[in-house]
Amino acid sequence: MSARLLCxxxxxxxxxxxxxxxxxxxxxxxxxxxxxxxxxxxxxxxxPLPAPVEAILAAAILSAExxxxxxxxxxxxxxxxxxxxxxxxxxxxxxxxxxxxLDAGQGRHIGDLDILVxxxxxxxxxxxxxxxxxxxxxxxxxxxxxxxxxMHELPPLIHRERDRxxxxxxxxxPPTARSTPDPAxxxxxxxxxxxxxxxxxxxxxxxxxxxxxxADGDLSGGLRNLWDIDRLVREFAARDADYPARLVSRxxxxxxxxxxxxxxxxxxxxxxxxxxxxxxxxxxxxxxRRRLLARDGWGRGTRPATRLAFYVRSHxxxxxxxxxxxxxxxxxxxxxxxxx
Amino acid sequence: xxxxxxxxxxxxxxxxxxxxxAPVAAxxxxxxxxxxxxxxIADYNVRxxxxxxxxxxxxxxxxxxxxYMLPDAAPLPxxxxxxxxxxxxxxxxxxxxxxxxxxxxxxxxxxGEAIVLTGESGAGxxxxxxxxxxxxxxxxxxxxxxxxxxxxxxxxxxxxxxxxNAAIAVVRAALPAARFGPLMAGTPKGxxxxxxxxDTAVAAMQVPARAVRLxxxxxxxxxxxxxxxxxxxxxxxxQASTNYVALGERGFAAMTRFVRETPAMALDYxxxxxxxxxxxxxx
Numbered sequence: 001m002s003a004r005l006l007c008x009x010x011x012x013x014x015x016x017x018x019x020x021x022x023x024x025x026x027x028x029x030x031x032x033x034x035x036x037x038x039x040x041x042x043x044x045x046x047x048p049l050p051a052p053v054e055a056i057l058a059a060a061i062l063s064a065e066x067x068x069x070x071x072x073x074x075x076x077x078x079x080x081x082x083x084x085x086x087x088x089x090x091x092x093x094x095x096x097x098x099x100x101x102l103d104a105g106q107g108r109h110i111g112d113l114d115i116l117v118x119x120x121x122x123x124x125x126x127x128x129x130x131x132x133x134x135x136x137x138x139x140x141x142x143x144x145x146x147x148x149x150x151m152h153e154l155p156p157l158i159h160r161e162r163d164r165x166x167x168x169x170x171x172x173x174p175p176t177a178r179s180t181p182d183p184a185x186x187x188x189x190x191x192x193x194x195x196x197x198x199x200x201x202x203x204x205x206x207x208x209x210x211x212x213x214x215a216d217g218d219l220s221g222g223l224r225n226l227w228d229i230d231r232l233v234r235e236f237a238a239r240d241a242d243y244p245a246r247l248v249s250r251x252x253x254x255x256x257x258x259x260x261x262x263x264x265x266x267x268x269x270x271x272x273x274x275x276x277x278x279x280x281x282x283x284x285x286x287x288x289r290r291r292l293l294a295r296d297g298w299g300r301g302t303r304p305a306t307r308l309a310f311y312v313r314s315h316x317x318x319x320x321x322x323x324x325x326x327x328x329x330x331x332x333x334x335x336x337x338x339x340x
Numbered sequence: 341x342x343x344x345x346x347x348x349x350x351x352x353x354x355x356x357x358x359x360x361x362a363p364v365a366a367x368x369x370x371x372x373x374x375x376x377x378x379x380x381i382a383d384y385n386v387r388x389x390x391x392x393x394x395x396x397x398x399x400x401x402x403x404x405x406x407x408y409m410l411p412d413a414a415p416l417p418x419x420x421x422x423x424x425x426x427x428x429x430x431x432x433x434x435x436x437x438x439x440x441x442x443x444x445x446x447x448x449x450x451x452g453e454a455i456v457l458t459g460e461s462g463a464g465x466x467x468x469x470x471x472x473x474x475x476x477x478x479x480x481x482x483x484x485x486x487x488x489x490x491x492x493x494x495x496x497x498x499x500x501x502x503x504x505n506a507a508i509a510v511v512r513a514a515l516p517a518a519r520f521g522p523l524m525a526g527t528p529k530g531x532x533x534x535x536x537x538x539d540t541a542v543a544a545m546q547v548p549a550r551a552v553r554l555x556x557x558x559x560x561x562x563x564x565x566x567x568x569x570x571x572x573x574x575x576x577x578x579q580a581s582t583n584y585v586a587l588g589e590r591g592f593a594a595m596t597r598f599v600r601e602t603p604a605m606a607l608d609y610x611x612x613x614x615x616x617x618x619x620x621x622x623x
Contacts, residue, residue: 025385
């Protein structure tokens with residue numbers, strides 16, 4: 001068993017009719033582990049399903065609707081806190097999808113609120129949020145200094161009453177990473193939504209998702225990101241036939257061509273996303289597919305070696321070798337001190 | 341997983357997987373009279389697995405996991421595997437349940453009318469529920485009352501009743517013919533022994549009931565009864581619910597309806613007999 005069956009159901013919900021009890025148990029466990037149960041519930045809505053599955057998915061829809069409402073409320077809270085800055089609050093990821101009413105937001109799990117502000121506004125944004133009830137999560141001085149010096153976002157803040165986290169980004173990749181997207185372009189082309197918030201342009205939103213998947217992280221939660229990419233590309237391409245071509249040329253402007261090509265190919269492989277021809281990288285794709293689908297029928301992560309390889313790769317991409325060595329050394333030294 | 345056990349408790353189906361035979365064998369014995377999940381499809385998956393591959397054999401240590409997990413849940417030794425399974429099953433509901441409003445409470449029923457006993461650990465919920473069952477009440481559950489937001493009815497969740505420390509002997513004396521699980525000594529919660537709910541409780545576990553009385557028992561105080569207003573009951577129940585916030589407006593509507601329709605009392609009691617007499621007088 002792998003997450004392959006979950007992908008099939010998301011891409012082609014009609015295949016749900018053929019599932020037996022053992023397959024349902026596995027798919028539900030895997031969908032929960034990948035935080036895709038709400039998405040699956042929306043995709044299968046209205047199909048004739050076994051009664052227990054229907055009850056589970058109905059609850060997942062209620063849960064996703066409540067999550068959506070809380071995420072939008074959190075965006076309102078952040079916008080109010082930052083009103084004095086007089087710059088648009090650009091929503092990123094899940095909150096942007098639901099605020100814009102995109103397909104990618106249907107049933108999507110939303111954890112933290114992610115926003116983008118211009119780098120020169122960062123200090124003022126931080127002060128305004130602290131003033132409005134957000135607090136630091138990390139008290140460790142090394143982590144704090146690391147974030148401020150090397151990351152593309154402030155150290156995470158949590159609201160002391162609502163217990164919700166906010167990540168304030170000033171760009172979409174760490175400045176130390178191999179490629180450098182242009183934050184000025186991201187901000188200049190952002191699309192206003194209602195109520196003083198905005199989101200990235202249709203091209204940039206997919207580029208951000210692709211970068212997050214293949215130029216930054218270790219692919220944990222990757223299936224969810226890839227599903228976002230499938231939904232976004234389909235919806236934008238349906239609105240405008242030139243979209244795929246514009247996406248490819250915009251990716252080049254952000255030094256993200258490779259990440260975007262990889263994201264499109266894997267979305268096509270797992271979710272049948274219609275995409276223009278992309279340069280092939282069969283070895284990378286096979287490894288990424290193995291990593292993305294690595295779940296057993298109980299929702300447990302499998303393939304530890306592949307996982308480790310992508311974890312190591314994520315650090316390798318994020319910073320130059322000497323810096324990586326220093327960072328890992330400090331992390332290890334601290335861990336051994338904490339354990340002892 | 342190597343060993344698998346599936347069961348339905350009230351409206352909730354579980355699939356429990358384990359690296360070891362023992363916890364699953366214990367569940368199979370104690371839940372012998374229970375049905376399997378409808379259509380073989382479980383609402384929640386529970387996993388009892390070794391914290392490290394070698395810990396399956398050497399000083400075996402059971403990690404509590406499943407569809408929903410706490411990042412810092414402490415593992416238990418294999419000797420307490422049954423407790424681990426019960427904790428993991430409870431945790432799935434506590435973190436994952438969205439159909440019902442969960443109240444951390446024991447519930448008993450007679451003539452279609454339910455009494456809901458809620459309070460912190462040590463208040464005596466499980467003990468009082470078991471003793472009331474010994475006096476002919478139907479045991480609906482000792483851990484969670486499941487309130488249906490659509491109907492306001494309480495649904496049963498009659499899992500094994502978890503008795504702790506001195507309560508074990510008290511309930512054994514009151515229910516000499518009942519079945520009990522193994523004594524697990526020295527767990528993080530003290531000595532624990534599970535009572536198997538009687539046949540009536542299992543046979544009627546699909547039948548919901550209307551709550552007619554909400555009781556906040558408190559053990560170890562001089563006997564005293566006090567009427568609790570709807571406002572106070574509301575605040576105390578929001579703290580006794582693991583999913584009130586997650587349910588959003590549905591949770592608020594279900595909770596306000598519950599406290600409006602269910603008269604509540606605080607009951608301090610010095611010993612079980614006094615509490616039983618007071619509850620039966622009210623019910």
